[in-house]
Amino acid sequence: MLELVIKGATVIDGSGVEGAALDVGIEGDRIAMISPLIEVESAEILNATGLTLTPGFIDVHSHDDFHVLIEPEVRHNIFQGITTAIVGNCGFGAAGSDAGKVQMKAINEPSAELPDWTGYAGYMEEVDKTSPVLNVAALIGHHTARREAMDGVENRPPTDAELAAMLANVAEGMEAGAVGMSTGLVYEPGRYAATEEIVSLAQVVGKHDGLYVSHMRDEGGGLLDSVRETLQIGETSGTGVEISHHKAVGRANWGKVVQSLEMIEDAVAQGRDVTADQYPYTARSTMLFALVQNGTFSLGEGGAMGKSSPEEVLLCSVPGQPEFEGRTLQSFVEEFDLPGEDAAKKLLSDISSDILVAAFGMDEGDVRMVMAHSSTMIGTDGLDRGSKPHPRAWGTYPRVLGKYVREEGVISLENAIYKMTHMPATKFNIANRGLIKEGYFADLTLFDPETVIDGATYENSRVGPQGLLHVIVNGQFAVRDGKHSGSRSGRTVRMGQM
Ligand SMILES: [Zn+2]
Structure with a gap:
């Protein structure tokens, strides 16, 4: 029966x-x-x-490594139809546990009650013990490995001993069943890693048939150079490549996805395994600290994270000052009578260094073009933190199905479902789902x-x-x-x- x-x-x-x-x-x-x-x-x-x-949707770009332990109902995911989350993106992995907790502080809320675990095997045991509402696959996070091996954020290459410790971290993760390794080369400490460091680590990933997944070094003016670096890391290390949240940020860079998509096509034509993921919005969401550090408000064209004006920046989560959530950075520019960058720095020093924002800066035409491309899967990149998180945390999948499939016909329903299910399962080596x-x-x-x-x-x-x-x-x-x-x-x- x-x-x-x-x-x-x-x-x-x-x-x-x-x-x-x-x-x-x-x-x-x-x-x-x-x-x-x-x-x-x-x-x-x-x-x-x-x-x-x-099939249930497979979120290839989740940041819910800690969320699945703290709030195992994971409401923002499950209501969207997501049944498997691939966590550990943008370099933010969960092991070692202390380094992971420190590293995750800005984008997650690791409560004091979180247990300690050893390695990715230990993390996965904790997830199985907790039994969240959905399935969890993990990427090894480069930041976490680097922070643990180098005992903090260091703007220098690792010593031989430190590199050996990072290699051991990656090997442990792959042996525990991780699906690959991610980097986030605009964030600390990943941004201080040279290409060679990443290649060394990715070689271990490649030996285990894992993927190299990257929030690239530059998604603004240097987008194409970053795609080149990413493809090179994949080729040298023998890994498949996943470009995270494929986009061109900052008005001056709109349309560059035409070329970045061509570069992916060329690599695929040469037999390489290269794909990308996307969330269906024109605003990104990230740490305010990272926007400042990457020159979003000070450099002419906005640096590695592209330009956004203070009117385009919404405060999503402000620890200790939740009444600021939902305000624009521009409102603080006016209140403090300071330019954008200085107003942001004042918020970071006076209120919290862990402010999360949503920042507009992408072109709707680019979003549609990337979505329609054969290399693109869907991922949320969601962070359900604060009272005004970026809506992608709750809306990504139904938005693709309602707005981009039914209302605008950007892709067919069957293709959208493929990009949400079989395509990610195949790419990330997830069997029988x-x-x-x-x-x-x-x-x-x-x-x-x-x-x-x-x-x-x-x-x-x-x-x-x-x-x-x-x-x-x-x-x-x-x-x-x-x-x-x-x-x-x-x-x-x-x-x-x-
Ligand atoms: Zn990212």
């Missing part, structure tokens, strides 16, 4: 092919049967007429294609979507009729693990 049969939905299986009317039967944590009409007895039948059934297929894990999302849409805005961002009704993780309802079930059936996903 089956435990659950989902009847009457249009099944889009994740492979990119057109949807079909199929019944799907679930037994335990797996998809047991797919047929035009399932008549086998089942404990429960879900009538899904009018809904679209897809990302397709609706007999024997695969029952990670499933059900939505109404006529109404699905994001609810999160910059003004009111901690809001879930409309029209996304049910989410199933490993055979259990995580969201039912739009409500969190309280179930926590997620588990760690190790590279290649069947």
Whole structure:
């Protein structure tokens, strides 16, 4: 007897092919049967007429390494239909635990009660012990490895002993089942690493068939040089490459994605494994400190993180001063009677060094072009921190499905689902997920294609979507009729693990 049969939905299986009317039967944590009409007895039948059934979404760009331990309901992810989060992006990894906690302080809220763990094996054990609502795969974070090996932020190359410690960190992570290593070369301390340092570490990743995932050194005027560096690191180390949140930031750089996409196409034509991810918004979100450090307000064209004017910067999270959240940097320029950079520095020194902001700076045409490109997957890059987080934390996937698929026709529904499911599962070496297929894990999302849409805005961002009704993780309802079930059936996903 089956435990659950989902009847009457249009099944889009994740492979990119057109949807079909199929019944799907679930037994335990797996998809047991797919047929035009399932008549086998089942404990429960879900009538899904009018809904679209897809594999659960795989968020290739998550920052919820600590969130899954602190708040295992992970509401901002699960309501979007995400069933697997790939954490550890932009260089921010979770092991060693102390270095990870310090490193994560600016983008996460590691509570004092967090346990210590040893290595990525220990981190994954903690995740399995906690059992969050969704599955978790991990990238090794370069910042964390560097900070731990060099005992803090150091603007110099590592000594031989320090490099050996970093190599050991990466090897431990890969042996524990991490899917690759990430860098964030605009942030501390990753920005102080030369290409050779990264190549040495990535070689260990390549030996284990892992990926090199990078928030590149420059997404502004130096975008194309950064793509070149990233491709070179992949080639020299023998790893596949994932370019994080592919974009060109700062008005002066709009349109450069035409060339960066061509560079990816050329690499792919040479047989290289190169892809990218994207969140569907024209504002980025990051630490105010990093924008200042990278010259966003002081350099003519805005430096490595591109230019944003103070009117374009919204405060998302201000530890100790939540009433500042939602204000623009411009409002402080006026209040303090200081130029943008000085106003930002005053906030960082007087209020908190861990202020998170959303900052406009991308072109909508670029966003559409990158989304439509065959190299692009979807990822949230979400940080559900403060009262006004960037809406991508709550809205990314339904926004793609509602705005970019249904309303604007930028990509087809089948292609969007492919970019959210099978494409990331294949790229990140996640076995038996990302397709609706007999024997695969029952990670499933059900939505109404006529109404699905994001609810999160910059003004009111901690809001879930409309029209996304049910989410199933490993055979259990995580969201039912739009409500969190309280179930926590997620588990760690190790590279290649069947
Ligand atoms: Zn990043």
